[in-house]
Amino acid sequence: MINNKTYKDKLAALLESFSELTDQDLDAAKEVIFATGKDPDAIVRKGLNRLEQIKKMYFALKTDIAFLVKNAETKTISLSYDAAIGDIMDIDEVYEAESGNYKWETGDLKIRELPVDLMYKIMMAANHALPEPGIRQRNKIVPVDISHMDYLIHAGYFIHENLLHPLSEDSVAFAVQLKSNLTKENTLPLKRALDYFVTRGANNLLTFEPEALSISQITESGLYTEESTLFKRKLYPYQKEGLQWLQYCCINRIGGILGDDMGLGKTAQTIALIAWLIEKDILENVLIILPSTLMENWKREFAFFTPSIKPYVHHGSQRTGSKFTLAKEKVVITSYSILMNDRYLFAQQTWGLLLMDEASLVKNPDAERRKALTEIPAHVRIAMSGTPVENSLMDLWSLADLVNPGYLDTRQNFAKKYISKDLTATLNNTGISELRDTVSRIMLRRKKEEVLDSLPERIDIHQVLELNPAETNLYEGQRIQVLSQLKGMTETMMSINVLKQIQLMRQYTTHPFMKEPEKLATASFGALRDSSVKFSRMAQLLDEIKERNEKVLIFTEYLHMIDALKRTLSFHYNCKVYTIDGRVAIAQRQENIDLFSAQDGFSIMVLNPRSGGMGLNITAASHVIHYTRQWNPALEEQASARAYRNGQTKAVNIYYLYYADTIEEVIDNRLRDKKQLSGEVISNTDTRQNMAFYLDALEKSPL
Amino acid sequence: MDESIHNLLKGAKWEELIPKLTAYAVYLCTIPPYSLPGGKQYEDIVMDAIEKVFKGERQWDPLKNLDLSCYLKSVIKSLLSNEKRSKAAAIMKMIPEDLQVQHDDNTIEELYCREVDKYIISCLEGDAALLLVYKAIKDGQSPKQISEEYGLDIRNVRNIQKRLSRKLPEVLSQLQNVKNHD
Structure with a gap:
């Protein structure tokens, strides 16, 4: 009964009635507020602000709970909950790899039973969680460097149409959003962190399959046409394609094998890549590992292609032992042997790009240096080798596994699947074509004949080497002796003597054993190789040429050396080595050439440039190695013309091996200068030699 | 949700x-x-x-x-x-x-509310229409019911109700002072 109402009820009814009025009239409501001494508009502003916070906090909470509960039906979110402390210790998804199903972990809290107070704790845990975005590759998740994510997104990887299938638009949006939400400390605000926490599973991270794109798709996409301004030389079209492929590998964290034929400019392509990485600030640093014979060559190549990039050479007894010194450098060069010694030093930091030149040297998966390499953490590994498959398919597995661990399955499974005891059976294996296709996604291999259109017919490769310490001592001793003898001599006397002395020095640059002919006559291939950097490099070149089944001419003028080469190379490479020098009768010379040319596949001919350098036609050979450099560049040109002449159908690689800071460098520079001047090969009549050059050569010291 | x-x-x-x-x-x-x-x-x-x-x-x-x-x-x-x-x-x-005294909260509240009511009425004295509508609303009647019972135009009732509500903040603030003073 109304009348039986208490005064309290009555007043309440009165107030309810008034509030109805204020419900209908906003001004009336504001008047009531105003009467309490407050500003109604300020109250509205304050209220709306708080409302925004409420929306942010609790919509997220509610959505997230719903999400987690929903997901709990199919997967488990494992919570390590410490009852004593009353806190969440860890949150993770539990995935049972064997059955491929998500399951409840015994003892874990089931997410659907999670009380709200624990949900708060999850939020708190998420608040402190650092996001770890990554690209899910075949067997692992590779973390993505947040600071480079902008570039990753803009570089085209995420928006490439061929990747849109595995990489959904949601994932792209997610990646962009994640990047934009990060604070300077790479942490996320509470709400965002929780968003990330609940949506990361839905987005499957940033999924990626290395085989998604082929080289032609990459180059045709036009996404990677950018070249660095630090790179001062021009690349051939096929090298530009190679650069694009390398850029693609680096951006997408794929290990790759650059398996171009020798002479196609693998070094130039990788230096162009490094210049690009440095200029765009992608991948923090680069570690280049190479045979010590090529150390000097790489230094010069950097100076030639990218003068502004000065690589830090970690070599010799004075090298640093400090990881901080290495960490400061953008490009570090070291050798495989130093890597073995300093493996723990290199393993102390994660390298952006690990570049392995002449990677066929680390093909043996059981070798210690190979193991040392795998211990060095790196985002991207690129192996360079002109001969990725030398002896068996296992070589291929080994290289692929080195750059992309697990890509070709385990060693045992790979062998079981592809390798038969019988070579024919291996070749007939139906899986081989599939393997070729799989490998082609991580290996770029161009043969000379494939890129002939853009390739010069003749490729001059000036390969600078560094004398080893023993060779340096020998050479330097001789040099000082020569200089002391020349003191006080008249010009005529000097010209007679200096030629003789320089001849001696050239012997040392041929091989240190030249001083002891008996030793040279009996030394094994291994002994010759280990005591001379030049011999060692020549052996590497011969390995590659043999793998390509091609023929090579080696020029040296010393008979002892010709004999030593014939004896050791025929044994080591198990093939007949032909020679042409003054001891071979003229009639016999053509016969030797015929036999050399008629031989199937790999074959070696060693020649004296004076006997075999003129008039002969040896177009069966497509490689020329100038082992001992000629003081007269025209003589070398004549020698090269044995192979590079009319009738030659292949591109010819001409290798000029020379030691830095020796008379050979003077010779090499002279040859290059002459070429630049005339624009073509040096004239045969150019035999002028003068004392100034001699003396200049003697000033060069390898120390 | x-x-x-x-x-x-x-x-x-x-x-x-x-x-x-x-x-x-x-x-x-x-x-x-x-x-x-x-x-x-x-x-x-x-x-x-x-x-x-x-x-x-x-x-x-x-x-x-x-x-x-x-x-x-x-x-x-x-x-x-x-x-x-x-x-x-x-x-x-x-x-x-042992020191707690059992008492009826409602009684105290009720007494207080009666005082409030008295105070409001005293503030509205001299305006018959206001008083009438106040009492009717206080008894829980809606403007429509008041209109029917007292033969007043509904719009008139609502206007009175608004006048009352405008008056009320003043009354309430006075009441608040009294309450604080107590």
Whole structure:
């Protein structure tokens, strides 16, 4: 009964009635507020602000709970909950790899039973969680460097149409959003962190399959046409394609094998890549590992292609032992042997790009240096080798596994699947074509004949080497002796003597054993190789040429050396080595050439440039190695013309091996200068030699 | 929480609802057992109520209670009364049991409300129409019922009601002074 109402009820009814009025009239409501001494508009502003916070906090909470509960039906979110402390210790998804199903972990809290107070704790845990975005590759998740994510997104990887299938638009949006939400400390605000926490599973991270794109798709996409301004030389079209492929590998964290034929400019392509990485600030640093014979060559190549990039050479007894010194450098060069010694030093930091030149040297998966390499953490590994498959398919597995661990399955499974005891059976294996296709996604291999259109017919490769310490001592001793003898001599006397002395020095640059002919006559291939950097490099070149089944001419003028080469190379490479020098009768010379040319596949001919350098036609050979450099560049040109002449159908690689800071460098520079001047090969009549050059050569010291 | 309810909450006209609900809280706090908790303002209580609905601690079911404003008022009412009770309970806990005097809270409140009523009437004296409508509303009659019972035009009743409401803040503030003085 109304009348039986208490005064309290009555007043309440009165107030309810008034509030109805204020419900209908906003001004009336504001008047009531105003009467309490407050500003109604300020109250509205304050209220709306708080409302925004409420929306942010609790919509997220509610959505997230719903999400987690929903997901709990199919997967488990494992919570390590410490009852004593009353806190969440860890949150993770539990995935049972064997059955491929998500399951409840015994003892874990089931997410659907999670009380709200624990949900708060999850939020708190998420608040402190650092996001770890990554690209899910075949067997692992590779973390993505947040600071480079902008570039990753803009570089085209995420928006490439061929990747849109595995990489959904949601994932792209997610990646962009994640990047934009990060604070300077790479942490996320509470709400965002929780968003990330609940949506990361839905987005499957940033999924990626290395085989998604082929080289032609990459180059045709036009996404990677950018070249660095630090790179001062021009690349051939096929090298530009190679650069694009390398850029693609680096951006997408794929290990790759650059398996171009020798002479196609693998070094130039990788230096162009490094210049690009440095200029765009992608991948923090680069570690280049190479045979010590090529150390000097790489230094010069950097100076030639990218003068502004000065690589830090970690070599010799004075090298640093400090990881901080290495960490400061953008490009570090070291050798495989130093890597073995300093493996723990290199393993102390994660390298952006690990570049392995002449990677066929680390093909043996059981070798210690190979193991040392795998211990060095790196985002991207690129192996360079002109001969990725030398002896068996296992070589291929080994290289692929080195750059992309697990890509070709385990060693045992790979062998079981592809390798038969019988070579024919291996070749007939139906899986081989599939393997070729799989490998082609991580290996770029161009043969000379494939890129002939853009390739010069003749490729001059000036390969600078560094004398080893023993060779340096020998050479330097001789040099000082020569200089002391020349003191006080008249010009005529000097010209007679200096030629003789320089001849001696050239012997040392041929091989240190030249001083002891008996030793040279009996030394094994291994002994010759280990005591001379030049011999060692020549052996590497011969390995590659043999793998390509091609023929090579080696020029040296010393008979002892010709004999030593014939004896050791025929044994080591198990093939007949032909020679042409003054001891071979003229009639016999053509016969030797015929036999050399008629031989199937790999074959070696060693020649004296004076006997075999003129008039002969040896177009069966497509490689020329100038082992001992000629003081007269025209003589070398004549020698090269044995192979590079009319009738030659292949591109010819001409290798000029020379030691830095020796008379050979003077010779090499002279040859290059002459070429630049005339624009073509040096004239045969150019035999002028003068004392100034001699003396200049003697000033060069390898120390 | 159901997605549709989320959408309803997100779509509400909060810039109007907040001042209206704040006004309601002001009204409510003038009479026992409703009072503002220490350190809080009227608008804080309103936002606390809104937060509870968002969080789902107070579950709004639009099928049962379509008007969000009405639902929020009930939450505000509850919050203000709970506060009073919890404060009283806290005080009672501080008093040793043997010293506690059993008394009827309702009686005290009722007496207070009677005083308030008397005070309002005294303020409205001299304006017959105001007094009439005040008493009718106080008895729980709606403007329509008042119009029918007293033969007044409904618009007239509403106008009087508005005059009364405009007068009321003045009355309430005087009452608040009296309450504080006590």
